[in-house]
Amino acid sequence: MKKIIISLMALATTLSVMAQGDVYERSKAYEWPTDVKVVEKLKNWQDQKFGVLMHWGVYSVPGMVESWAICDEDWVTRDTTMTYQQYKDWYWGLADKFNPVKFNPDQWADVMKAAGMKYMIFTTKHHDGFCLFDSKYTDYTVARHAFKDHPKRDVLKYVLQSFRQKGFMIGEYFSKPDWHSQDYWWDVYPTKRGRNVNYDIKKWPHRWQAFKNYTYNQMEELLSRYGSVDIFWLDGGWVCKENNQDIDLPRIATMARKHQPGLIIVDRTIHGPYENYQTPERTVPETQLNHPWESCIPLTNDWGWVPRPTWKSPTKVLNTLAEVVAKGGNLVLGVGPTPEGLIEPEAVKRLTVIGNWLKANGRAIYNTTTTPHYNDGRIWFTASKDGRKLYAIYAPADDEALPATLSWTGNKARGVRLLSTGQKLKTRRQGNLTTVTLPRGLRNEPVALELTM
Numbered sequence: 001m002k003k004i005i006i007s008l009m010a011l012a013t014t015l016s017v018m019a020q021g022d023v024y025e026r027s028k029a030y031e032w033p034t035d036v037k038v039v040e041k042l043k044n045w046q047d048q049k050f051g052v053l054m055h056w057g058v059y060s061v062p063g064m065v066e067s068w069a070i071c072d073e074d075w076v077t078r079d080t081t082m083t084y085q086q087y088k089d090w091y092w093g094l095a096d097k098f099n100p101v102k103f104n105p106d107q108w109a110d111v112m113k114a115a116g117m118k119y120m121i122f123t124t125k126h127h128d129g130f131c132l133f134d135s136k137y138t139d140y141t142v143a144r145h146a147f148k149d150h151p152k153r154d155v156l157k158y159v160l161q162s163f164r165q166k167g168f169m170i171g172e173y174f175s176k177p178d179w180h181s182q183d184y185w186w187d188v189y190p191t192k193r194g195r196n197v198n199y200d201i202k203k204w205p206h207r208w209q210a211f212k213n214y215t216y217n218q219m220e221e222l223l224s225r226y227g228s229v230d231i232f233w234l235d236g237g238w239v240c241k242e243n244n245q246d247i248d249l250p251r252i253a254t255m256a257r258k259h260q261p262g263l264i265i266v267d268r269t270i271h272g273p274y275e276n277y278q279t280p281e282r283t284v285p286e287t288q289l290n291h292p293w294e295s296c297i298p299l300t301n302d303w304g305w306v307p308r309p310t311w312k313s314p315t316k317v318l319n320t321l322a323e324v325v326a327k328g329g330n331l332v333l334g335v336g337p338t339p340e341g342l343i344e345p346e347a348v349k350r351l352t353v354i355g356n357w358l359k360a361n362g363r364a365i366y367n368t369t370t371t372p373h374y375n376d377g378r379i380w381f382t383a384s385k386d387g388r389k390l391y392a393i394y395a396p397a398d399d400e401a402l403p404a405t406l407s408w409t410g411n412k413a414r415g416v417r418l419l420s421t422g423q424k425l426k427t428r429r430q431g432n433l434t435t436v437t438l439p440r441g442l443r444n445e446p447v448a449l450e451l452t453m
Contacts, residue, residue, distance in 0.1 A: 027271040027278055030291040034273075037262030041230060042276060042292050045264060047367045048118035048169060049325050050358070051332040053296055054108070054159075055123045055303040058094035058130050060339045063306040067127040070179060073194040092140075092180065095130060099146035103155070103341030105162035111343045112335075113166045115351035116358030118366070120163045121171035121233050121332060124156055124222055127195070129180025132156050133226070137217050140180050160226055171231030172222050176215065176239035176247060183211035195238055197245055212247050219252055223259040230264060232256060233279075237269035249274050277330075284320065288327045288374050295324050298334030299347060305336035311346065314353035318446045319395035321365065326380035326393075328370045360420035361448035364391035376408040390451040391419065402442055406449075407435040413451035420448065 033039055059066045068076055070091050078087055112120065125131045133156035134143035143153040152158045160170055177195065179185050184197050186207065191198045201208040223229055239245045249267060253274055257263050267274040277292035284295050297320060300309035317333065324331045335351070338344050343351075358365065368382040371390060375381065382391045390413065394406050409432045416425045416436050426437040438447065 027269055027275060029271050030278060030293075031272055031275070032291070033276055035257070035262070038257075038264060038276060041262040041264055045119065045169060045230065045277075046292055046330065049330050049365050049368075050115075050117050050321060051119035051121065051169070051171070051294075051330065052112045052115075052117045053121045053123075053173070053303070053332045053334045054337060055126065055334065056132065056337045057123065057126055057304070058091070058098045058128065059126075060305050060336065061094045061097045063304075063339070065302065066123075066304050067175075067179065070128065071195050072191045091128070095140065095142075095145040097146060098130075098142065098339070100337075100339060100341030101150070102338075103147075103150070103152055103158075105152075105155075105159045108159070108337065108343055109162040109166045109168070111348050111351055112163075112168070115355040116362060117168070117333070119169035119171060119231070119332075121173050121231060122156065122159050122163075123173040125175050125178070125218070126173075127175045127177050127179055127236060129175075129178040131218070132159075133222065135218055135221055137214055137221075138181070156222075156226055160229075164227065169230040170228060171233050172226075172229055173233045173235060174219060174222060176234055176236040178211075178215070181211060181214060183207050183214060195236075196243070197239075201244065215247050216252060216255070220255055220259070223256050223263070229260050231266060232260075232263055233266045233268070234274075235268055237267075240267075240270050242270070284323055285327060285329070288370055290328050290370060293328070294330040294332050295320070296332045296334065298336075299350065300334075300336075303334045303336060305338050305344070309346075311350065313398050314350050314357070315396065315398050315445055317350075317354055318357055322380040322382075322393040322395055322446060323375075325365050325368060326370065326374045326382055357445060361393075361446075363450070364393055364419055364448040371411070373410040376410070379406065379408050381411055388453060390453060392416075392449040392451060394447040394449075396444065396446065400444060402438060402444055402447065405435050405437050406447070407433060409433055411451060413453055415452040417450045417452075418447075419450045425449070 055066050057066065069078060070088050080087055082090065124133050129140055131138060131141035134154040135141050142155050147153050164170060177184060185191055186199050189198045199207065239247060253265055256265065264276045265274045266277055266279060268279050277294055279294050279296055281296050300311055302309060321331045335343065335347055364382055367385065369385050371381050371383040373381060378395045380393045380395060390411055396402060412434060416427045417423060418425060418439065423439060428435045436449065
């Protein structure tokens with residue numbers, strides 16, 4: 001009965017947060033980096049187009065929203081009779097139940113490789129402060145609790161190792177706030193400032209300095225102990241100089257690039273030299289943007305694993321990918337491993353379908369660039385870098401029977417082929433209108449065409 005009550009409580013919290021949770025918008029301006037190595041790595045990253053963002057932690061045990069259940073903000077609802085402190089203690093205690101005995105990062109990397117993903121971002125620490133690496137600066141890590149006797153207890157080491165072996169660009173997610181730290185949420189005061197530091201920094205400057213040192217030291221652990229890293233993805237945009245929570249990003253960036261030359265730093269939503277690409281969350285910008293950006297969107301409605309997810313279809317994901325790429329961005333898809341440490345079968349099934357489509361049609365996605373006329377109804381256009389080819393991707397609705405013909409204006413081509421097979425298609429042009437006849441028997445999935453200019 002106790003397990004049932006906890007599960008229901010977690011579900012209620014998840015539903016509440018999903019309905020009202022905070023969503024990051026992108027910054028309104030972009031500043032190109034001046035470091036030549038960073039620019040070079042950014043261009044390489046832009047060519048990858050499709051990646052995975054993995055949230056995994058103590059919240060995976062009950063299958064609930066990551067971290068936010070312990071935040072004291074009006075939009076967070078907890079269906080429980082516990083006091084707030086009792087609830088936080090219960091949540092912190094999930095570290096003693098997070099024991100992923102089937103932890104298999106090779107399976108993760110195999111699944112994501114088969115899905116056609118080219119880069120990865122792994123959550124090393126979310127806002128709750130639980131570290132998926134063996135930090136020397138806190139006991140609240142996977143390596144010091146239920147999983148401590150496992151040979152792969154330093155989880156991050158083995159996750160990055162598996163993905164490197166598959167040729168992925170490597171990214172580390174890190175939360176700037178740490179709600180478990182007494183130097184951020186100090187128990188002397190209540191957490192009535194919500195997600196923010198709960199004491200007056202001006203009154204307690206030494207405590208804030210201790211938090212700055214703690215944050216710097218953990219970041220240095222991540223960037224000096226775990227091999228080559230391409231992307232450092234910093235979450236928790238409210239921890240910033242503009243919000244009077246300055247952690248000295250210039251000093252951090254200098255250290256970071258000393259260990260990782262050319263490192264892409266993503267200080268989310270904070271316009272300036274350390275937001276090397278923008279990160280609209282759960283959304284796609286309305287128009288084409290010709291600077292680095294990435295839509296981060298989960299495969300379900302949740303970033304981490306939940307027991308009863310609402311799944312996006314492979315068609316929905318591929319349609320979103322086509323739109324994002326046509327508008328000049330990358331798509332990072334959120335996939336949460338199970339509490340046991342595996343990618344669950346339903347996720348594997350959907351990711352496999354996505355990967356099979358990309359094997360046949362990936363030339364319309366990877367290493368492409370934008371084209372001025374990038375959209376016509378449900379058709380999205382991308383271009384080869386040499387300008388000799390355009391690609392048109394028709395994005396059907398779920399379960400839609402494909403039409404017999406596709407039509408668009410502009411982007412006139414000398415010839416049109418079905419990208420997956422190379423079959424030349426019957427094409428009719430009337431003024432600025434092009435109409436292509438599709439072969440019979442195509443699967444009800446996005447259709448990619450190659451246009452010879």
